[in-house]
Amino acid sequence: MTDPHSHDPSTARFPEEFVWGAATSSYQIEGAVRADGRLPSIWDTFSHTPGRIHRDQTGDLADDHYHRYPEDVSLLADLGVTHYRFSLAWPRLQPDGYGLLNGAGLDFYSRLLDSLLGHGIQPWVTLYHWDLPQSLEDAGGWPRRETAEHFAAYAALVHQRLGDRVRHWTTLNEPWCSAFLGYAAGVHAPGRTDGAAAVRAAHHLMLGHGLAARALREQGAEQVGVTLNLAPVEAATPDSEADRDAARRVDGLMNRIFLDPLLRGAYPADVLADVADVIGGEHVRDGDLAVISAPLDFLGVNYYTRLVVRRGDAPGSGGPSPWVGAAGVESVGRGLPETGLGWEIAPDGLYRTLTRVWREYGPLPLYVTENGAAFEDRVTPEGRVHDERRRAYLESHIAAAHRALAEGVDVRGFFVWSLLDNFEWSHGYAQRFGLVHVDFETQRRTLKDSGRWYAEITRANAL
Ligand code: FCB
Numbered sequence: 001m002t003d004p005h006s007h008d009p010s011t012a013r014f015p016e017e018f019v020w021g022a023a024t025s026s027y028q029i030e031g032a033v034r035a036d037g038r039l040p041s042i043w044d045t046f047s048h049t050p051g052r053i054h055r056d057q058t059g060d061l062a063d064d065h066y067h068r069y070p071e072d073v074s075l076l077a078d079l080g081v082t083h084y085r086f087s088l089a090w091p092r093l094q095p096d097g098y099g100l101l102n103g104a105g106l107d108f109y110s111r112l113l114d115s116l117l118g119h120g121i122q123p124w125v126t127l128y129h130w131d132l133p134q135s136l137e138d139a140g141g142w143p144r145r146e147t148a149e150h151f152a153a154y155a156a157l158v159h160q161r162l163g164d165r166v167r168h169w170t171t172l173n174e175p176w177c178s179a180f181l182g183y184a185a186g187v188h189a190p191g192r193t194d195g196a197a198a199v200r201a202a203h204h205l206m207l208g209h210g211l212a213a214r215a216l217r218e219q220g221a222e223q224v225g226v227t228l229n230l231a232p233v234e235a236a237t238p239d240s241e242a243d244r245d246a247a248r249r250v251d252g253l254m255n256r257i258f259l260d261p262l263l264r265g266a267y268p269a270d271v272l273a274d275v276a277d278v279i280g281g282e283h284v285r286d287g288d289l290a291v292i293s294a295p296l297d298f299l300g301v302n303y304y305t306r307l308v309v310r311r312g313d314a315p316g317s318g319g320p321s322p323w324v325g326a327a328g329v330e331s332v333g334r335g336l337p338e339t340g341l342g343w344e345i346a347p348d349g350l351y352r353t354l355t356r357v358w359r360e361y362g363p364l365p366l367y368v369t370e371n372g373a374a375f376e377d378r379v380t381p382e383g384r385v386h387d388e389r390r391r392a393y394l395e396s397h398i399a400a401a402h403r404a405l406a407e408g409v410d411v412r413g414f415f416v417w418s419l420l421d422n423f424e425w426s427h428g429y430a431q432r433f434g435l436v437h438v439d440f441e442t443q444r445r446t447l448k449d450s451g452r453w454y455a456e457i458t459r460a461n462a463l
Contacts, residue, residue: 012402012463019083019413020458022076022435023370025129025173026089027059028422032066036104039095041131042141042182046189047423057428063420064443069112071445075436076419077119079451080458084121085369085415086112087129087173090154097133098150101157113165124369124415125166126227127155127212129173130182130189137190142178142201142208145283152211159219167222170300170369171212174229175205176254180322187426195324196279203283206261210291217294227300227369228258232352236310236332246309249274249326254307263361265293274325298412299357300369303397304339306349308332339393340374340431347396354404354411365410371397372417374424374431377448385437385448394450398463416454420445 027043047058065072076084090097092105116123128151136147155171172178181188184198192198213224233251235243252271260268266289272281312330323329336344354366373393377385398414405411421434429440435451438444457463 012399012406014402014405014461015412016461017412018461019367019415020461021081021083021085021124021413021415022079022419022454023085023415023417024065024419024422025087025126026092027062027129027131028418028424029063029065029072029420030089030092031060031062031064033060035066036092036108037095037102038089038092038105040134041089041091042134042137042189043131044091045134045137046191049191052191053426054428054430057423059423061440062423063438065420066108068443070115072419073112073115073119073121075445075447076116076121078447078455079419079435080455082120082122082458083124083168083413083415084116084419085124085126085170087126087131088158089131090128091131091133093158094154095133095135097136097147098153101161106161109162113162117165122168123166124168124170125162126170126173127151127158128171128178128208130178132189141183141190141192141197142204143183143194143197144200145204145207148204148208148211151208152215155212156215156219159216159221163216163219163221168298169216169221169224171209171216171224171226172205173227173300173369174302175202175209175226175258176229176322178205180253180324184324185320185322193320195275198322198324199275199279200283202257203288206258206292207288209262210288210294213294213296214291223297225296225298225300225367226262227302228255229302229304229370230255230259230353230357231303232306232349232356234306234308236308240310242311243309246311246326246329250307250309250323250329250331253323253325259357259361261289261292262296262299263293263364265289271325278324296364298365298367299361300367301353301357302370302417303350303353303368304371304373305343306346306352308334339389340376341427343373345373345393345396347393347400349400350397351400351403354401354409355407358404358409363410365412367413367415368397368401368411369413369415370417371414372433374427374433377421377432377437379437379439379446383446385446387448387450390448391450391453394454395463398457402463 179202
């Protein structure tokens with residue numbers, strides 16, 4: 001690794017081979033949900049269920065990226081990024097979740113890969129960013145073990161057909177969201193509120209990662225990793241034992257429940273004890289943890305904000321919670337400036353996350369695979385978007401990543417979420433994360449000021 005200079009943002013240089021990227025995911029941008037043999041995913045079903053999404057919006061059209069990808073690849077080139085992180089839609093490639101691959105779906109991704117490579121942009125492929133084929137959910141979804149086996153079979157088939165052009169493979173994006181927002185809190189697809197199902201889902205997602213990673217390696221994949229959403233968790237009142245216990249639980253249920261099996265080959269004992277009232281360990285079979293903990297080539301870290309939690313007064317109030325095993329725990333604000341989603345802006349949390357993973361679970365190569373901010377944007381009559389708050393957010397977080405790098409953490413890249421404004425899950429189109437503005441009526445794309453600024457950073461390889 002080249003020696004980076006100080007973390008002073010005015011002089012922060014990055015190593016020569018540092019990866020600068022932008023990220024998207026299939027359901028959030030592609031649209032064309034019924035095109036060329038694609039069948040519904042759990043997100044199609046969920047978004048078409050009234051009351052689930054802001055204004056009942058869906059990903060039916062989204063950014064129409066399925067048809068407009070050449071323009072989007074040109075935008076990536078304008079941004080000067082070396083890598084593009086995107087996901088493959090499982091229901092486009094294997095509409096039922098098993099069996100032969102769908103040729104038309106493969107053709108789409110094949111064209112996209114060729115276009116990227118033609119522009120000198122390396123594809124960074126995620127196999128699963130939440131769009132489970134609905135037929136697999138109907139058969140039981142992630143709480144059912146067979147889903148992990150189907151996922152590995154899908155990964156192997158896809159690699160056979162696209163592996164010649166893809167060096168970096170990510171199995172899963174943010175299994176915490178899939179498991180706990182999808183099966184416990186019910187605010188993401190498939191919208192279930194069953195704590196035991198969520199814990200089983202978390203394990204089968206990990207198992208799916210492990211089986212898929214093994215299949216990819218057997219076929220010669222060069223770089224195989226997984227992306228987690230991680231955050232430091234603080235006690236609202238550090239002197240309060242109850243709040244410290246709440247922080248320990250939430251850290252366990254969000255961070256360690258994935259980091260430990262992946263990087264230490266065991267679930268943390270305190271987490272198992274915390275969820276014991278909800279579920280025993282029967283779903284974890286002998287040998288699973290060895291599969292899950294096979295060495296990773298890299299870990300992707302998605303970071304947006306940090307968490308401050310306290311023990312609430314009324315356990316169980318406020319509807320279904322993602323925190324299975326931490327009943328009554330509430331997150332609280334510190335009064336810091338927030339993004340449009342109400343997430344406090346805490347760049348130091350990224351530094352702390354990277355250094356913590358490195359110290360407690362490393363050494364291993366780390367990439368920031370998502371970071372970005374939603375703010376309201378307006379296109380001026382001159383066709384500009386002056387999104388200074390997004391630019392400042394990104395600058396402070398890139399500086400935080402550089403600070404970790406300067407202290408010896410092996411941070412190898414940074415991907416902005418997102419290339420485009422897109423379908424932000426339950427928030428629909430109300431929350432814009434793009435470096436590029438999208439007019440959802442006309443599909444017109446406009447590079448925001450943050451995108452112009454990011455293009456300077458990627459070219460200078462320095463802040
Ligand atoms: C992450 C998701 C991504 C996007 C951002 C804002 O949790 O991986 O799809 O929605 O949040």
